[in-house]
Amino acid sequence: xPEAESTWLISECIAGNEDAIEMLVRQYETDIFRLAxxxxxxxxxxxxxxxxxxxxxxxALRSYQDYQDRKSLKAWLYTIALNQSRSxxxxxxxxxRLQTTLTAIFRIExxxxxxxxxxxxxxxxxxxxxxALNELDERHRVTVILRYFQELSVAEISEVLSxxxxxxxxxxxxxxxxxxxxxxxxxxx
Numbered sequence: 001x002p003e004a005e006s007t008w009l010i011s012e013c014i015a016g017n018e019d020a021i022e023m024l025v026r027q028y029e030t031d032i033f034r035l036a037x038x039x040x041x042x043x044x045x046x047x048x049x050x051x052x053x054x055x056x057x058x059x060a061l062r063s064y065q066d067y068q069d070r071k072s073l074k075a076w077l078y079t080i081a082l083n084q085s086r087s088x089x090x091x092x093x094x095x096x097r098l099q100t101t102l103t104a105i106f107r108i109e110x111x112x113x114x115x116x117x118x119x120x121x122x123x124x125x126x127x128x129x130x131x132a133l134n135e136l137d138e139r140h141r142v143t144v145i146l147r148y149f150q151e152l153s154v155a156e157i158s159e160v161l162s163x164x165x166x167x168x169x170x171x172x173x174x175x176x177x178x179x180x181x182x183x184x185x186x187x188x189x
Contacts, residue, residue: 006073014061025054028074032081039085049088053081091138094145101149102129132182140175147172 009027012020032053037046057064057080064076071079103126133141139161146152146160147168154172158165 010061010065028077032077035081036085040088045088049081049084052084056080098145098149132179136175136178140171143171144175
C-alpha cells in the first residue's frame with residue numbers, strides 16, 4: 001500500500017470511519033491469519049489472533065501515527081500478530097505443562113487404585129479439576145500454576161509477575177476458594 005494511501009487510511013480509522021476500518025481489515029486479514037496459522041497450527045486460534053491483532057492495532061493507531069520512524073503499516077501489523085501468537089504459545093505451553101504434571105500425578109494415584117470403578121472415578125476427578133482450573137481467569141490460573149506446579153515462592157511469583165507479594169497472597173487465596181467451591185462435590189461437601 002502506498003505511503004499516502006496508508007496515511008489516509010490510518011487517519012480515517014482513527015476518526016472512526018467504519019468503511020476505512022473495514023478496508024484496513026480486508027487489506028491485511030488474510031496475511032495476518034496466515035502468519036498466525038503458521039505459528040500456531042490451529043485455525044481457531046489463528047482466527048482469534050487475527051481478531052486480537054486488529055483490535056490491538058485499532059486501539060494503538062494514534063500512537064503508531066505519531067511515531068516518526070515508524071515501520072510500514074504491514075510490518076507493524078505483523079509485529080502485533082507475531083507478539084500475540086507468541087503470547088498464545090507461551091500460554092499453551094504453560095497449560096500443557098500443567099496438564100502433563102496433573103496427568104502424571106493422577107496416574108500415580110490411579111495405579112494405587114484396585115478397581116475399574118475407582119479408575120473411572122479418578123478420571124472424572126481429573127476432568128473436573130481441569131475444568132475448574134480452566135474456569136479461573138488467567139491471573140489466578142497463572143498464579144496457581146507458578147505456586148503449586150512450578151513450586152515458586154510467593155516472592156518469586158511476585159517478581160515474575162511484577163506485582164506485590166500481598167497481591168500474590170490475595171490471588172492464591174481467591175483461586176483456592178474458587179477451586180474449593182468448584183471441587184467441593186468431589187469430597188461430598
